[in-house]
Amino acid sequence: MAQVVNRNESWGKSIRVENVQALADMIGGGGGEIPEIYIRPELDVGLTDQEAAIDDHNLPVIHMNRLLDPSFSVSTEESAKLDYACKEWGFFQLVNHGIDGELIDKMEGDLKEFFKLPLEEKELFAPLPGGLQGYGQKLLVNEEKLEWHDLLFLITQPLDDRNMKFWPTNPPTFRSTLERFSLELKRVLKSLFEVIGMKLGLKPEVISRVLSEYQGLRMHYYPPCPKASKVLGLNPHSDVGILTLLLQVGDVQGLQIKKNGKWLSVEAIQHALVVNVGDVLEILTNGKYISVEHRVTVSNKKERLSIAAHHRPKPDCMVGPLQELLHEEEEHNYNYKTMSYDEYIQLYLSGKVEGKSHMNSMRANK
Ligand SMILES: O=C(O)CCC(=O)C(=O)O
Numbered sequence: 001m002a003q004v005v006n007r008n009e010s011w012g013k014s015i016r017v018e019n020v021q022a023l024a025d026m027i028g029g030g031g032g033e034i035p036e037i038y039i040r041p042e043l044d045v046g047l048t049d050q051e052a053a054i055d056d057h058n059l060p061v062i063h064m065n066r067l068l069d070p071s072f073s074v075s076t077e078e079s080a081k082l083d084y085a086c087k088e089w090g091f092f093q094l095v096n097h098g099i100d101g102e103l104i105d106k107m108e109g110d111l112k113e114f115f116k117l118p119l120e121e122k123e124l125f126a127p128l129p130g131g132l133q134g135y136g137q138k139l140l141v142n143e144e145k146l147e148w149h150d151l152l153f154l155i156t157q158p159l160d161d162r163n164m165k166f167w168p169t170n171p172p173t174f175r176s177t178l179e180r181f182s183l184e185l186k187r188v189l190k191s192l193f194e195v196i197g198m199k200l201g202l203k204p205e206v207i208s209r210v211l212s213e214y215q216g217l218r219m220h221y222y223p224p225c226p227k228a229s230k231v232l233g234l235n236p237h238s239d240v241g242i243l244t245l246l247l248q249v250g251d252v253q254g255l256q257i258k259k260n261g262k263w264l265s266v267e268a269i270q271h272a273l274v275v276n277v278g279d280v281l282e283i284l285t286n287g288k289y290i291s292v293e294h295r296v297t298v299s300n301k302k303e304r305l306s307i308a309a310h311h312r313p314k315p316d317c318m319v320g321p322l323q324e325l326l327h328e329e330e331e332h333n334y335n336y337k338t339m340s341y342d343e344y345i346q347l348y349l350s351g352k353v354e355g356k357s358h359m360n361s362m363r364a365n366k
């Protein structure tokens with residue numbers, strides 16, 4: 001089957017690629033081989049790696065209710081854990097975040113139903129030419145190999161008519177579920193960032209500047225793949241924004257993070273959010289908090305879905321190490337340049353993205 005890669009000239013490296021779910025169905029039905037462009041001969045993620053219960057007990061688990069506990073000693077202890085997680089791991093599991101379990105189940109159910117719709121129907125929600133929002137558009141992060149997943153991308157904050165017109169109307173409850181869920185994610189992000197800001201000693205105006213941001217939901221569908229050990233659902237990358245909150249749907253794991261040169265799988269804990277530091281937060285903190293490379297492996301048996309809420313500053317927001325966070329000895333020791341978020345994205349899109357290599361062009365020349 002011919003691989004269709006239509007480059008969309010007007011938005012950097014955004015492309016439309018062949019539908020992976022349809023491809024997986026066809027291969028599953030005995031209708032052909034996996035195109036070479038998905039196969040990575042050097043890779044061997046190993047089925048046992050993916051199916052085994054992974055020992056990630058070291059990935060910190062933060063209890064949001066403790067962060068907000070009125071008792072000073074409880075909240076101080078938990079925020080110290082949060083600070084440690086952002087410095088050493090760049091990732092943590094967030095539990096007791098207060099999002100209603102029923103709402104999460106509803107969100108997961110509606111999303112599964114959406115992906116089950118016939119392709120023609122899902123494609124009614126394909127992005128407009130040059131646009132990103134909708135079903136089927138992807139960012140091209142690696143020119144050589146394609147990723148084994150389909151994507152529904154929607155901007156959910158600011159919640160205005162301009163953005164909401166891209167939201168699918170099937171299943172019928174999808175829009176209202178998305179609206180409620182994204183507001184809850186925004187509430188969690190705000191509380192988390194306020195704690196982080198306090199821990200770092202940020203002025204309230206800086207906290208609110210960083211928090212006036214965009215929220216985009218990347219809703220992923222990873223079909224099962226007969227050659228699961230030779231494909232990747234997502235290429236190694238770091239997230240460009242401030243913080244990402246991720247819901248792994250059901251108990252299917254697949255997310256792996258790079259720690260000390262090794263890939264570690266992140267457990268899928270029901271209703272927990274996996275939170276990670278994005279490049280912008282790494283830059284703002286002059287590298288104290290780390291934005292860590294991660295990737296997604298797929299299963300040969302089970303489909304996997306996930307919802308990643310990416311939080312990004314407004315395009316004109318200046319991104320650079322915050323003066324107030326630098327210790328005296330660091331005063332003139334900026335590790336990163338300062339530029340607007342928009343300039344940063346242009347720079348990001350102008351190079352080949354491999355893991356965190358794009359961050360090299362953000363480093364200050366010493
Ligand atoms: O599907 C996942 O677990 C990870 C998604 C992700 O890394 C992203 O959307 O940036």
Ligand SMILES: [Fe+2]
Pocket residue numbers: 237238239244294308
């Ligand atoms: Fe990511």
